[in-house]
Amino acid sequence: MSQEKFEPCRRFAEAIEAREAPDGLLAPEFRIENVATAVTDQTYHGYDGFRQWRQDLFEAFSDDSRFEYDVVASTAGYDVAKVRIVGEGAGSGVPVDLRWAAVLRTRSGCITRVAGYATVAEALEAVGLSE
Numbered sequence: 001m002s003q004e005k006f007e008p009c010r011r012f013a014e015a016i017e018a019r020e021a022p023d024g025l026l027a028p029e030f031r032i033e034n035v036a037t038a039v040t041d042q043t044y045h046g047y048d049g050f051r052q053w054r055q056d057l058f059e060a061f062s063d064d065s066r067f068e069y070d071v072v073a074s075t076a077g078y079d080v081a082k083v084r085i086v087g088e089g090a091g092s093g094v095p096v097d098l099r100w101a102a103v104l105r106t107r108s109g110c111i112t113r114v115a116g117y118a119t120v121a122e123a124l125e126a127v128g129l130s131e
């Protein structure tokens with residue numbers, strides 16, 4: 001698969017890791033939804049929602065925690081990725097290795113929706129693929 005195809009995902013992941021907003025990458029109707037087992041289970045909308053999601057997510061982790069993102073499949077406007085945060089708990093210093101899967105929906109080079117899933121298998125199934 002072409003690396004160009006994954007460009008929105010790559011830029012999105014880089015912005016999260018840098019604790020920045022992905023300027024020009026989110027569609028006006030953007031929303032992000034998490035699985036109930038995630039740090040937060042809210043649904044967030046637009047750029048302000050993205051910023052709040054990022055804050056809610058990272059406030060549980062130390063400042064040097066890493067966000068990792070690896071696209072494992074792609075189909076007709078959807079990318080499926082393994083997601084991971086590695087670091088320590090913000091208050092406890094306890095090692096953390098949080099993993100989940102995400103489906104990113106893109107349109108015209110912009111991300112319209114991100115949905116979190118507990119497993120890659122669930123994320124693949126959500127877009128009609130299987131492991």
